[in-house]
Each structure stands twice: as C-alpha cells, then as structure tokens.
Amino acid sequence: MRLRVKLFAYLTRYRDNLSSGTPCEVDLPEGATLADLLRALQVPDEEVKMAFVNGLAQPEDWQLKDGDEVGIFPPIAGG
Amino acid sequence: MWLIRVNMNDLTSRVEPLPDAYKHLGGRGMTSTIVAKEVPPLCHPLGPNNKLVFAPGIVTGTPAPTSARVSAGAKSPLTGGIKESNGGSSWAADLADMQVRALVVEGQAKKNGKFRGLHLVWDAAAGQPKVEFFDASEHAGKDLFEAFPKIYAKFGDKISISGCGIAGEYGYGNAGIVYNDPAKRPTRYSGRGGLGSVMGSKGLKFIVLSREGSPGVPITDEALFDQGRKKMIDALRTHAVTKPKGALNTYGTAVLINILNEAGGLPTRNFSSGRFEGAAKTAGEAIFEGNKQRLGKELYNHACSPGCIIQCSNTWHNPDGTEAASCVEYESDWALGANCGIDSLDDIATMVKLCNGYGLDTIETGATIGVVMEAGVIPFGDSQGAINLIHEMGKGTPLGRILGGGTAFAGKAYGMTRVPAVKGQGMPAYEPRAVKGIGITYATSTMGADHTAGYTIAPEILGVSGKQDPLTPEGKAALSRGFQAATAFIDTSGHCLFIAFAVLDIASGLEGMVEECNGVLGTQWTTADIGRVGADVLQTERAFNEAAGLGKETDRIPEFMLTEPLPPHNQVFDVSDEALDSVYAEL
Numbered sequence: 001m002r003l004r005v006k007l008f009a010y011l012t013r014y015r016d017n018l019s020s021g022t023p024c025e026v027d028l029p030e031g032a033t034l035a036d037l038l039r040a041l042q043v044p045d046e047e048v049k050m051a052f053v054n055g056l057a058q059p060e061d062w063q064l065k066d067g068d069e070v071g072i073f074p075p076i077a078g079g
Numbered sequence: 080m081w082l083i084r085v086n087m088n089d090l091t092s093r094v095e096p097l098p099d100a101y102k103h104l105g106g107r108g109m110t111s112t113i114v115a116k117e118v119p120p121l122c123h124p125l126g127p128n129n130k131l132v133f134a135p136g137i138v139t140g141t142p143a144p145t146s147a148r149v150s151a152g153a154k155s156p157l158t159g160g161i162k163e164s165n166g167g168s169s170w171a172a173d174l175a176d177m178q179v180r181a182l183v184v185e186g187q188a189k190k191n192g193k194f195r196g197l198h199l200v201w202d203a204a205a206g207q208p209k210v211e212f213f214d215a216s217e218h219a220g221k222d223l224f225e226a227f228p229k230i231y232a233k234f235g236d237k238i239s240i241s242g243c244g245i246a247g248e249y250g251y252g253n254a255g256i257v258y259n260d261p262a263k264r265p266t267r268y269s270g271r272g273g274l275g276s277v278m279g280s281k282g283l284k285f286i287v288l289s290r291e292g293s294p295g296v297p298i299t300d301e302a303l304f305d306q307g308r309k310k311m312i313d314a315l316r317t318h319a320v321t322k323p324k325g326a327l328n329t330y331g332t333a334v335l336i337n338i339l340n341e342a343g344g345l346p347t348r349n350f351s352s353g354r355f356e357g358a359a360k361t362a363g364e365a366i367f368e369g370n371k372q373r374l375g376k377e378l379y380n381h382a383c384s385p386g387c388i389i390q391c392s393n394t395w396h397n398p399d400g401t402e403a404a405s406c407v408e409y410e411s412d413w414a415l416g417a418n419c420g421i422d423s424l425d426d427i428a429t430m431v432k433l434c435n436g437y438g439l440d441t442i443e444t445g446a447t448i449g450v451v452m453e454a455g456v457i458p459f460g461d462s463q464g465a466i467n468l469i470h471e472m473g474k475g476t477p478l479g480r481i482l483g484g485g486t487a488f489a490g491k492a493y494g495m496t497r498v499p500a501v502k503g504q505g506m507p508a509y510e511p512r513a514v515k516g517i518g519i520t521y522a523t524s525t526m527g528a529d530h531t532a533g534y535t536i537a538p539e540i541l542g543v544s545g546k547q548d549p550l551t552p553e554g555k556a557a558l559s560r561g562f563q564a565a566t567a568f569i570d571t572s573g574h575c576l577f578i579a580f581a582v583l584d585i586a587s588g589l590e591g592m593v594e595e596c597n598g599v600l601g602t603q604w605t606t607a608d609i610g611r612v613g614a615d616v617l618q619t620e621r622a623f624n625e626a627a628g629l630g631k632e633t634d635r636i637p638e639f640m641l642t643e644p645l646p647p648h649n650q651v652f653d654v655s656d657e658a659l660d661s662v663y664a665e666l
C-alpha cells in the first residue's frame with residue numbers, strides 16, 4: 001500500500017532533503033502499523049510525540065491502509 | 080511594598096503601603112481583585128470611573144526563571160467585562176524591583192489633545208518609589224517605533240517603557256498596551272481586550288520606569304525559594320518543549336501552525352475551514368529555515384524579558400538579512416495568515432510590525448480583517464489590501480475606526496453572521512468545532528474568547544498533560560475548568576504561561592512553582608492549593624462580569640458554529656448549554 005507521509009519540525013533530519021510538512025510517498029506491506037512506518041522511516045520512537053492519520057491522532061499500533069495521510073510530530077508546544 | 084495611585088483628574092499621585100488584604104496577591108489575582116473592588120461594573124470603560132491596574136506577579140523581579148511578567152487589568156472596552164492581559168517585559172521586573180505591587184491609574188485628564196507620561200523613580204532618601212509627570216503630547220499620533228527611541232533619549236538607556244499607541248488614543252476596542260523588548264523595540268504587548276484605549280482615555284501615553292537604586296523584591300524564606308527555583312529550572316531545562324534548542328527555542332510558538340492544520344483545527348479564511356493549504360509555508364519551521372537561508376546561519380529565539388530560559392521569541396528577516404519584524408508569534412502568524420488566506424511570511428511580518436507600531440492587538444486585527452474579507456471589502460489572500468486596512472486603522476479613517484472597534488463591531492457594521500467572537504472578543508487560533516475543550520474555554524472564560532485562559536490544547540492536540548480526543552465534548556467542561564483555575568494561579572504567580580508545558584508533565588516543577596511563591600510570600604501553599612487560589616480569582620472576575628451584565632447567557636459560542644459543519648472533520652460545536660454552564664456552576 002502507498003501512504004502520503006509528512007514529517008514535522010526536527011524529524012525531517014531523518015529524511016534527506018525533505019522540508020517540514022512536505023509530503024513524501026512511502027510504500028509498505030498491507031497491514032502495516034504506525035510503528036512499522038516509523039521503523040521504515042528510521043525515526044526513533046522516543047522522538048515521536050503525536051502521529052495523525054487522516055487528521056486524527058492515533059496510537060502506534062494503529063493499522064494503516066492504502067491512501068492514508070500520516071503526519072508525524074516530535075514534542076512541540078506554543079500558544 | 081507599595082501600592083501607587085495616580086489620579087489623572089488633577090495629576091497627583093499617592094504612594095501607599097500595600098494593604099494587608101493584598102499581601103498574598105500578585106499579577107492577575109491583584110489586578111482582578113482591585114478592579115472588582117473599585118471599578119463600578121456598569122461604568123463606561125473609557126470614562127473616568129474605570130481604573131487601569133498594573134501588577135507584577137508574585138515572583139516577578141526575583142531570580143525565578145521565566146517570570147518577568149505583568150498583568151494589566153481594567154473593565155474592557157472590547158468585552159464590557161473584566162480584563163486581565165498579560166505581557167512579558169523588563170518593565171514587569173523593574174516595577175517589581177521598585178517594590179510596587181500594584182499601580183492604579185484613576186480618573187481622566189481633560190480632553191484637550193494633551194497626553195501625559197508617568198516617570199517612576201526610586202527615591203532613595205524616602206526609601207520608596209516616586210511618581211513624576213511629564214508632557215508626552217509630542218508623541219501623540221506617532222508610530223511607536225518613532226516614539227520609543229525618543230523616550231530612551233530623554234530618560235536614558237536603563238529605563239523600561241509601557242504605553243499605548245495611536246489605537247489607544249482613538250479609543251479602539253482593539254488597542255493593546257505596549258512594553259519594550261530587550262532590544263528597546265515596542266513589540267511586547269498586553270494585547271487583548273482594548274486596555275490600550277483605557278490608558279489613552281485617561282490622557283496617559285507612557286509609563287517610564289527608572290529602577291536604578293531600587294531595592295528589589297524581598298524574599299521571606301530564601302532557602303525555600305531557592306529550592307523551588309531549582310526545581311523549576313530543572314523542569315524547564317529537561318522538558319523537550321521548553322529546553323534550550325527545544326521546540327519553542329528553535330521554532331517559536333508558530334511551530335503550532337502545522338500541528339493544528341494536521342488536526343484540522345487551524346481556523347482558515349474566517350473560520351470556514353480547519354485546514355490551510357499555505358500552513359507549511361507560514362509555520363515556525365518555515366521561519367527557522369527562512370531565517371537560516373537569509374542570514375546564512377541558524378538563528379535560535381530570544382527572551383522577551385530578562386530571566387527567561389525558554390526564550391521563544393523570534394525575529395523574521397528580510398531577504399537582505401535586515402530585520403523585518405519581531406515577534407511573529409503563532410497567534411499573529413495565524414490571524415494575519417491562515418485566517419486571511421495569506422501565505423507570505425514577508426507580508427505577515429509587515430502586518431505584525433504595523434500592529435506593533437500602531438498599538439493594535441494582532442489577534443483582534445486578523446480576526447477583524449477575516450470578517451471583512453468575507454464581507455467582500457477585500458478578497459481573501461489579498462495581503463496588500465490587508466496591509467492597507469491596517470493603515471486605515473492607524474490613520475483613523477471612518478473605515479479604520481470600524482475595523483478598530485474589533486471583530487464583533489466590524490461584523491455588525493457589515494451585517495455578517497459568521498463572526499468568530501465571544502463576549503465581543505475575537506477568537507484566537509484554534510477552531511472550537513475541531514477542538515471542543517478550547518471552545519468551552521472561549522465560551523466560558525471571564526475574558527471572552529481567550530485561548531490562554533484555559534489551554535486545553537495541551538492534552539487535546541499536543542499530548543502534554545495526557546492525551547484527549549479533541550473531537551469529543553465528553554469530560555471537557557471539567558478539563559476546561561481545571562485549566563482555567565490553574566491558569567489563574569500561574570498568571571498570579573508571575574510566571575509565563577509557557578512554563579505549564581513543563582510543569583504539567585514534571586511534578587517537581589509544579590512543586591517548585593509553589594515553593595517559589597511560598598519563599599517570597601511566607602505562605603504555606605501546597606500544589607493542592609493551586610486550583611483553590613486560581614478559583615478564587617475566577618470567582619472574583621465572574622462576579623464582576625455578572626454585575627456588568629455578562630451572565631451565563633453570554634457563555635455561548637457563535638451560532639454559525641452550532642450549525643455549519645467544519646471541514647475536514649465536518650464537525651459542529653456539539654457541547655450542550657448545560658455542560659457550558661457547569662464550568663462555573665461547579666467551580
């Protein structure tokens with residue numbers, strides 16, 4: 001299956017030449033979870049605070065499906 | 080410790096010992112107590128019976144980190160209710176160092192085109208602060224970027240300044256109180272609620288502090304204070320959000336643009352969508368990368384005020400590396416960006432600088448422009464048009480005055496129904512339909528639509544202090560109530576609200592905050608008292624509002640949000656009136 005994935009803030013350092021919020025396409029086997037995606041991207045678990053799938057925050061064992069849009073964030077805050 | 084009263088009727092002042100009843104108050108607790116006690120709730124906010132109160136927080140002026148904050152309070156010309164608007168500046172710490180726990184400006188100078196300034200100095204012989212008046216009329220009608228250097232030239236480099244801009248002279252509902260930043264620029268604001276106009280209405284333009292020789296803040300129990308301070312520093316230095324080169328220090332508050340957009344909660348084009356296609360272009364990451372490109376090096380953020388170790392304030396630079404504007408906060412970036420359909424950081428920065436120069440609140444300005452864009456005055460995305468509208472406000476043209484009245488006022492003038500405001504105050508950068516808890520805060524806060532009053536975004540979007548589903552209304556009244564009370568305590572303590580991100584996750588940091596306060600005051604509060612002390616402040620504010628005619632029927636979200644589903648989640652604001660009413664009924 002094919003996913004559209006965005007990395008934000010300093011997580012972009014795990015991907016060459018990717019700017020924050022620019023989507024890239026990632027292919028994963030059917031049934032893969034968010035945790036599988038992080039492994040495939042080589043983004044360390046402990047640096048991820050929030051992961052959104054189609055605009056909804058989901059836990060790491062969330063099963064992804066073809067065409068999902070995923071946004072991955074480190075800890076951030078503001079106001 | 081002193082309470083200073085300045086009477087603008089006859090240009091006199093009194094320096095009084097702080098009454099015992101106020102000994103344990105600071106910041107918002109102090110301003111709201113004095114306003115509630117002394118200001119008639121039904122008075123005209125721009126009339127002689129309103130009072131403008133400034134109070135540094137309990138630990139402001141001490142070595143407690145991230146605590147150079149001041150509360151400004153009055154009856155608000157924007158909401159008609161009580162207002163506390165918090166700002167960070169050396170002005171806060173200097174007022175505290177002069178042992179002034181409250182500065183109350185009363186009465187009203189005759190309207191003759193003249194403006195006065197106050198100059199507070201430390202009178203070493205008398206061992207107390209002293210007030211001098213000066214003629215500030217030459218600064219009337221002038222851009223604050225023009226006026227500030229002249230004030231520094233007159234009083235010397237060691238001063239700090241607060242004041243109002245042209246917006247405050249005109250009496251706009253959208254007029255903030257400005258303070259200097261560390262680079263002597265007029266960029267820090269108690270922005271919300273029109274307090275700049277309360278200042279202007281009194282014939283007062285600037286309050287200059289010369290702290291030289293002042294004794295500093297006395298600390299009752301040094302050991303306890305130090306223990307608390309160390310815990311607070313540890314929490315701020317270790318939490319991923321607040322530590323050096325952490326999210327706030329690197330990307331500034333505008334780092335929130337992308338996550339709110341991803342969650343479908345970034346209000347776009349006057350609250351008609353929760354997603355903006357230009358989000359990434361205007362986000363904190365784009366500011367960091369853009370500066371890096373234009374300056375040829377990484378630029379981390381600076382402190383708005385002395386002693387802040389979070390340091391979240393950014394500066395955007397022009398293509399030639401010169402400074403464009405400081406500070407492009409999340410709220411300003413959103414209000415003048417996504418909310419107006421504008422995706423150019425250069426144009427957003429231009430507007431931020433204009434607001435700072437005219438003395439306008441950036442949130443109210445962007446929310447107002449969003450409404451009139453929808454009304455067809457200019458199209459969405461027209462940044463040059465938006466810049467022109469801000470100039471109209473600065474010039475005081477009839478259109479400018481309509482806009483200066485704020486979001487709700489301009490919405491009425493143009494017959495609009497999609498007007499994002501509560502109690503007359505324009506909504507900040509979080510969509511109530513996509514984040515239910517913050518909608519409850521907007522609806523019920525004593526301040527009108529105010530995100531800082533109960534920042535449920537922390538658990539609903541950021542995963543700080545637990546994780547909660549933003550789309551469900553379940554349990555959110557209690558969540559908002561808890562945040563509103565805790566916030567009232569933090570605003571009283573003198574800490575910047577951003578310490579909350581660290582201390583909500585790190586229990587010893589929270590203890591540290593209470594120990595710092597106990598160390599200064601000699602109180603014996605525990606963390607269990609945070610909610611109670613905060614709730615007392617809220618009750619005081621609530622009682623004032625009810626007497627001013629802002630009862631629970633004004634604790635409501637605009638009707639269009641109850642009926643128009645918001646993309647992408649196609650949600651309406653589905654919190655019941657009973658749940659909204661329970662926020663204060665069960666406080």
Ligand code: SF4
Nearest residue numbers: 382383387389391575
């Ligand atoms: S965290 Fe940011 S807003 Fe708060 S005091 Fe520090 S620099 Fe100012």
